[in-house]
Every structure is written in C-alpha cells, then in structure tokens.
Amino acid sequence: MKTPFRNLADSQQYHILTTAMAEFSEHGYKAASTNRIVGAAGISKGLLYYYFENKEALYLSTAEFAYDHFTTHLLGRFMTEAEGFIERLARLSRIKHVYFTQHPEIARFVTHMYYAEGLLEAYQSKMQKLREWSLRAMYDNVDMTLFRTDIDRETAMKMIGWTFEGYIKEMEQYFEKEGIDFDQVDTYFEQFGGYLDTMRKLYYKEAGQ
Amino acid sequence: MKTPFRNLADSQQYHILTTAMAEFSEHGYKAASTNRIVGAAGISKGLLYYYFENKEALYLSTAEFAYDHFTTHLLGRFMTEAEGFIERLARLSRIKHVYFTQHPEIARFVTHMYYAEGLLEAYQSKMQKLREWSLRAMYDNVDMTLFRTDIDRETAMKMIGWTFEGYIKEMEQYFEKEGIDFDQVDTYFEQFGGYLDTMRKLYYKEAGQ
DNA sequence: GTCCTATTGACCAGCATGGTCAATAACTTT
DNA sequence: AAAGTTATTGACCATGCTGGTCAATAGGAC
Structure with missing residues (x-):
C-alpha cells in the first residue's frame, strides 16, 4: 500500500477495498482479476498500481482492513451476559446478521480468509485468536443448568x-x-x-x- | 460423443468421464481445462478430440452419464418402507454415503449439476424430476404419528x-x-x-x- | 507559469486456453 | 507381407486474459 492510497478519503478506501474483497472472495486469490477489480471499482488500471505495488500487496492490505474492521465492529458487541445456550446463539446470530447485511463484502471475505490457505501465513495467528475468541463468545458464561x-x-x-x-x-x-x-x-x-x-x-x- | 468413444471398454469410458467430472465439479464448465483433463486421464489432447467434438459435447456426455448412473444406482435402492422420519433419513443417509464413497466424482458432479445454471437447460426437466423424486423418497410412507x-x-x-x-x-x-x-x-x-x-x-x- | 500529484488507457510479454492436423503406431484384412 | 483402417500422439496455432508498465495529461497549489 503506497502513500497516495493512505491519503484517500476513508470512504474511497472502503469502496476500493470492498470491491477487491468481493473479487477475492468469489474467485480466490489466484483467479481474481485486477482488471475486473478496477472495472467494478470505476478506476483505471494505472491508478490501482499507483495505490498498491502489486496484486499481493493489494490482497494483504485488503486482508488487514477486513480483519481490523471485523474485530473492532464485532468484538465490542459480544460481551457475554448470563443466558441459556439457545438465547446465546440467537443473540450471536442477530449480531452476525446485522453485520452481514451492513458489510456483506467484508463478511464474505473474512469467511474466505478463515478457510483459505497459502498467502495467509502472516494471518494464521490472528485467525487462531479469532477462533478462540469465537469459542468464548459461544460458551462463556452460559447457564448450562437449563x-x-x-x-x-x-x-x-x-x-x-x-x-x-x-x-x-x-x-x-x-x-x-x-x-x-x-x-x-x-x-x-x-x-x-x-x-x-x-x-x-x-x-x-x-x-x- | 463420436463412435470411437462408444466402442471403448466401459471401464475406460468410466475412467475418462469421471476425470472430466472431477475437473468440471471443481472449476465449473468455463474454467475447467481440457488440458488438465487429458493430463489427469492419461490420454493425449488429440485423443480427447477424437472422442468428443468439443468441450461442450464432452460436458453434455458427462452430464448424461452422471445422471443415468446416479438414477439407476440409487432409485432402485430407495423403495420406501414404513418407518419413522428419523429412521427414514438415517436410511437415506447411509445409502447416499455408500454411493458417495464408491463413486465420489459422479456424486460431486451430480450435486454440481443440481445447482449449476446455463449449459444445462436440456437437463432442467430431468433435475426437476430428480427433485420431486427425492421429496418422495423423504416423505412417502413415513409414519408421522410417532x-x-x-x-x-x-x-x-x-x-x-x-x-x-x-x-x-x-x-x-x-x-x-x-x-x-x-x-x-x-x-x-x-x-x-x-x-x-x-x-x-x-x-x-x-x-x- | 511552474511544480507536484492524480489519473488515464494503450501497451507489453507471458501464459493458458480450446481446438487442429500431419505423422505414426497398432491392428485387421487381404 | 502388403495394404488398409483405426487409434494415438504432441507440436502447433490463434485467441484471450493475465499482472504490470509508462508516457501522456489533467488538476490543483503556489
């Protein structure tokens, strides 16, 4: 990611990164096409490579943005109240559902990252943390006596x-x-x-x- | 499908068609590569086009073979006995499981066909029949009073x-x-x-x- | 006018694609 | 053994898409 991209308005960064996410989630890293990305994002080929050094850097920036967005927007809302297992899952489902409708590209991309292999070595520890944390979100403070x-x-x-x-x-x-x-x-x-x-x-x- | 392919031994037909199925299920029709198919099947490029007029004909032959195989090998075993819904599903699961382990490529390809669009217009009525029939297999003669x-x-x-x-x-x-x-x-x-x-x-x- | 940054799109080499075809190997028939 | 027929090969081709480059230029700041 080069400085010109950092100087962009947040909304434009979001726009470009989420279009890239949609492409990556649908086709995977290798089969994803930078041509399709620039087409869908409404920018020229040159500009994409003015923003990012290459495809891999675009993917990594994308992954980092998605991870950060996902954790900051979801972890906060997941504080566990005492409740039954069914109520817990219902609550988690509702929260997830809201996030999935508000940020569908990010949500899809995060699930893609969750299962993808290869390019993500740098992210596997983060993913591991996410896994552990989602376990806690499911089971911590659940009233099992019901x-x-x-x-x-x-x-x-x-x-x-x-x-x-x-x-x-x-x-x-x-x-x-x-x-x-x-x-x-x-x-x-x-x-x-x-x-x-x-x-x-x-x-x-x-x-x- | 040309006559030379029809004259092939059944086992060789099965071998070639199932390798093609694996490729089609994994990548979809368009992204499937005839080069990879011939590589995996252990035959030369020329031979494939000696057997089939083009990629589409290969796909259609493949689809027909898969559909016929699936129906003849499964429909027969699905005669419905009177039983509870749980027992019915358990029985169907076991039958499916056996078929999936014995003919994994065909099974995967049939599910691919089940959801695919586009090239399959000719098969949509067949698929519709399959859908109706699988409904009957699930619900016909089930003892609901349990x-x-x-x-x-x-x-x-x-x-x-x-x-x-x-x-x-x-x-x-x-x-x-x-x-x-x-x-x-x-x-x-x-x-x-x-x-x-x-x-x-x-x-x-x-x-x- | 003069910088500097933002933006374009034509362009490149590389690669994989579906498909062809002349050469030849392997059988059959005579 | 010769001739004829079928099976099989793999080099080859045009095409299309790929990630990436770059000279040209548009826009805004001083």
Whole structure:
C-alpha cells in the first residue's frame, strides 16, 4: 500500500477495498482479476498500481482492513451476559446478521480468509485468536443448568448449533431467490421466535421442574 | 460423443468421464481445462478430440452419464418402507454415503449439476424430476404419528434434517482432516446410533404413551 | 507559469486456453 | 507381407486474459 492510497478519503478506501474483497472472495486469490477489480471499482488500471505495488500487496492490505474492521465492529458487541445456550446463539446470530447485511463484502471475505490457505501465513495467528475468541463468545458464561438432564449436553449443543446453521442457510437462500420484503420483516422475526420456542421445549427442562 | 468413444471398454469410458467430472465439479464448465483433463486421464489432447467434438459435447456426455448412473444406482435402492422420519433419513443417509464413497466424482458432479445454471437447460426437466423424486423418497410412507404432539411437525422435520446435514458435514470434515480409521468404524456407527437415540428422545412420543 | 500529484488507457510479454492436423503406431484384412 | 483402417500422439496455432508498465495529461497549489 503506497502513500497516495493512505491519503484517500476513508470512504474511497472502503469502496476500493470492498470491491477487491468481493473479487477475492468469489474467485480466490489466484483467479481474481485486477482488471475486473478496477472495472467494478470505476478506476483505471494505472491508478490501482499507483495505490498498491502489486496484486499481493493489494490482497494483504485488503486482508488487514477486513480483519481490523471485523474485530473492532464485532468484538465490542459480544460481551457475554448470563443466558441459556439457545438465547446465546440467537443473540450471536442477530449480531452476525446485522453485520452481514451492513458489510456483506467484508463478511464474505473474512469467511474466505478463515478457510483459505497459502498467502495467509502472516494471518494464521490472528485467525487462531479469532477462533478462540469465537469459542468464548459461544460458551462463556452460559447457564448450562437449563438443559434437560436426560440427554447429553454436548450432543444437545451440537444439534442446537446445526439448527441455527440450517435455519440461517435456508433464510439466505430464500432471500436470494425472493428478495427481502421489508413489510414482512415482523413475520420473519415471529418465525425465528417460533423456532426458539420449539428448541426450548425440546432441549430445556420443563418450566418449574 | 463420436463412435470411437462408444466402442471403448466401459471401464475406460468410466475412467475418462469421471476425470472430466472431477475437473468440471471443481472449476465449473468455463474454467475447467481440457488440458488438465487429458493430463489427469492419461490420454493425449488429440485423443480427447477424437472422442468428443468439443468441450461442450464432452460436458453434455458427462452430464448424461452422471445422471443415468446416479438414477439407476440409487432409485432402485430407495423403495420406501414404513418407518419413522428419523429412521427414514438415517436410511437415506447411509445409502447416499455408500454411493458417495464408491463413486465420489459422479456424486460431486451430480450435486454440481443440481445447482449449476446455463449449459444445462436440456437437463432442467430431468433435475426437476430428480427433485420431486427425492421429496418422495423423504416423505412417502413415513409414519408421522410417532412425533410428539406438542411441537409442530414441519418444524420438527426441518430440525431433524438440519441435524443430519450438520452431522454429515462434521463427519466429512473430520475424515478429510484425520483420514478414515477402519478399526474405528464401529465407533462411528455407535456414535451415529447415539445421535439417532437422542433424536428419538427429543422428537418422538415417549414409549408407551 | 511552474511544480507536484492524480489519473488515464494503450501497451507489453507471458501464459493458458480450446481446438487442429500431419505423422505414426497398432491392428485387421487381404 | 502388403495394404488398409483405426487409434494415438504432441507440436502447433490463434485467441484471450493475465499482472504490470509508462508516457501522456489533467488538476490543483503556489
């Protein structure tokens, strides 16, 4: 990253880096095309190489920006309150969902980084930290006594996690096909609440027991 | 597909087509490389174009072979017996798993076809049939009275489906990392049975009720 | 006018692509 | 053994895209 890029307005930096992220997430590092990036970003080829020394430097800047943005915007909101496992996952899902809709390119790119190999050696310790921290976000300060006692806790937690994954994936597919209807947003929340109730009925002790 | 290819021994046809499938599934139609295919298949470039008129014809032959193989090898085994929903999904999972380990390239390619767009217009009606048929395989002749009555059936079935998806995905990831230990295969089955028991405890009426 | 920075897009060599084709190897038939 | 037919090779080609360069120029500051 060269100084001219640093002198850019934040919004323009964000614009260029997120377009690069979209390209990198979709095609991976090698197959990503700088030509497509400049086309999508609306700048000339020359200007990109006036901002960055080469493709790799662009990727690394991109990765650093994404990592920093992700951690500063999410870590803060994840302070753990005491609550049941289902409520915890519900809260995390909502927070993630907000972030994914507000910064979709960054979110997609971070998941790409999470699984990518090769160029990222410099980031693997950071990723490791992220992994550990996301574990804490899931389990720290969770009230485990809510679970019914006749089924294994580990099993229950896995199944609950898969239920959230499945539900989120289904919603994503639905929105991708049908588009989000903002008048119906209440219905979506109701439906989500219904799933939560069902899960409580399945996995928690009966009330008052 | 030209006649010389038709005159080939079945095993050689299978070999070439499955190598092509691997390439197509991994990179998609456009990014797939005929050079890599001939390299992996151990034949010369010229020979490939002696067998097929061009890349598209190769893809179409590949798709047809995969579809036929998949349907003839799976549809037969899917006759529905009366059973609970959990047992049904467990049975389907086992059948699928066997097919995926015996014909991984075909299996991967069929899922690719299932989601791919563009070149497949000719196959979309076939895919539609496959979709309908897989629905029947899931729901036909299922004993719904086993479900406990205080939770919604649709919700329960979705959650059970997600549990299977999650478990299968986790197993795949585990095997990819650690490799399959054939001495431990009993443990895997035990573990799977444990999940089934838990699910029955969660979603079915208590015995004798 | 004179700097200095920002910005362009034509241009380059390199590489991989899908596809061709003359040469030849390997069988069959006579 | 000769002739004919089919299988098989790999060098070769035009094309298109790649990451990256650079002379030209536009814009603003002094």
